[in-house]
Amino acid sequence: MDFINPETLKTIQSIWHQVEIFFHSLILPSRLWQLAIILVCFGIAHLGRIWLAPKVDDWARNRELSPRQLRSAIIFRKRLRGVIFILLAWSAVFVLSELSPFYSRRFIVVLAATLVTAWLVVGMLARLIHNDLLRRIVTWGVWIYVALYYLGFADEAAGLLDSAAITIGDFRLSALAVLKAMVLTALLVSGARAVTRRATARIRANTDISPSMSELVIKVMQVLFYGAALFVGLKSVGFDLTGLAVLSGAIGVGLGFGLQKVVSNLVSGVIILLDKSIKPGDVISIGDTFGWINSLGARYVSVVTRDGKEYLIPNEDLITGQVVNWSHSDEFVRIDLTFGTSYHDDPHKVRELAVSAAQSVSRVLRSRPAVCHITGFGESSVDYVLRFWIKDPVEGLTNVRGAVYLALWDAFHANGISIPFPQREVRVLGGPTSDATASGENPQAGS
Secondary structure (H helix, E strand, O other): OOOOOHHHHHHHHHHHHHHHHHHHHOOOHHHHHHHHHHHHHHHHHHHHHHHHHHHHHHHHHOOOOOHHHHHHHHHHHHOHHHHHHHHHHHHHHHHHHHHOOOHHHOHHHHHHHHHHHHHHHHHHHHHHOOOHHHHHHHHHHHHHHHHHHHHOOHHHHHHHHHHOEEEEOOEEEEHHHHHHHHHHHHHHHHHHHHHHHHHHHHHHHOOOOOHHHHHHHHHHHHHHHHHHHHHHHHHOOOOOHHHHHHHHHHHHHHHHHHOHHHHHHHHHHHHHHHHOOOOOOOEEEEOOEEEEEEEEOOOEEEEEEOOOOEEEEEHHHHHHOOOEEOOOOOOOEEEEEEEEEOOOOOHHHHHHHHHHHHHOOOOOOOOOOOEEEEEEEOOOOEEEEEEEEEOOHHHOOHHHHHHHHHHHHHHHHHOOOOOOOOOOOOOOOOHHHHHHHHHOOOOOOOO
C-alpha cells in the first residue's frame, strides 16, 4: 500500500510555494487598497444587515405568507449580509475596472466577490438537501472546489488527493475517488429524494389508484430511484462493483441469518400490498388491538386506536396471524346485542320495541333494517339477540353499542318491560338460636 510518494511531496511543495507567493503579494500597495475596500464593504454589509433585518421581519409579519414564502423570507434574512456584500463588492469591481485597465488592481476584490457569490449560490442550491449533515458536506465540498478552481489550485489539489491511494492487487482506491463518489452520490440521492417526493404526492392524490397499489408503486419507485442513484454514483467515479460481488454475497448470507425477521417483514409488506388484504383506512382487529390503519410501511403497519394510541404491528403478524378486517370488501358492519326480558312480557312487543330502539340511533342504518330474534328460554329470562348494521366502524363500536343499549333501556322503561336478574336470599346463622337448632331442640318449647 502506497500512501505518499515523491510525486505527492513534489505537489505539496508546489502548492505551498504558490501560497507563499500569494500571501507575499498582499503587502503591495495596490493589494492593500483592495483589502481595505473589502473590509469597508464587509463593514457596510454588516451595518446594513442590522438596519434591514427588523424591516424584513416586519414585512413578513404584516403579510399572510405561505409556508414556502415564509421559509424563503427567513433564508433571505439569514443571508442578508452576504447579499449586501456581493452587491457592494461587484460595484467596487466595476468602479476599479473603469479606473484602471490592469486586472491586478482589482484581483483581490474580484476574488472575494466571487467566493462570497459562490458561497451564497451553493448555499441556496443546497437547500434542496433536507439532511443537515449531508447539506453541510455538499456545501463545503462544492465551495472549496470553486475556491481552488478560481485560485488555480484545482489540478494540484486533485493530483494530491489522487496520489493518496490504497492499492490492493488490481484495486486502487484514492482519496479523490472517495471524495467524488461522496459528492456525486449525495447529489444523486438528493435528486432521487426530490423526485420520489413529488411523484409520491401525485400518486397518492390520484383517486383512480387504490391505496394499497399506490403504496406498492411508491415503495418500488423508491427502491429503484435510490438504488440507481447509489449505483450510478459509484460507477461514474470508476468503482468496479464486480470485484465486490463475492464479498457482498458472503455478507448477504450472514445478514440473511441475522435479519430473518426484518426480511420476513419486508416480504410480508410486499405481499400485503399485492393481495390488497388491508389498505390505509381499513378498520381491523388483531389480538387486543382495534383501530384503523394509518399507513403501510416497509416493515410495519401503523394502526391508530380510538384512544389515540398508535401501534406499529410487524407485517409478518398480519400475514401469519388472524386479522379481522371490518371494512375489507365494504364498509357495512353488523353488530349483535344480547339481552333478556321477563317471562311475563309479551315477546312480540319486546321485539318491536327493540327494533324501534335500534332504529332511533343515528348511526344505525335504515337501509338495512334491524332485526330481533328469540334465541332461547333461560332460567330466569327469555333471551333475545338484536342485530343492526352500521357503515362507519372507524367511528368506534363500543359507543354505538352503548347508544343502542341506552335506547333499549328507555323503551323498556316507558313500556313496562322488565329485565330480570338473579336474586338470592342470605341467612346469617349464629348465637343461641343456632346452637339449639344444631342440637335438635325446639327454641319455642318452655323450660
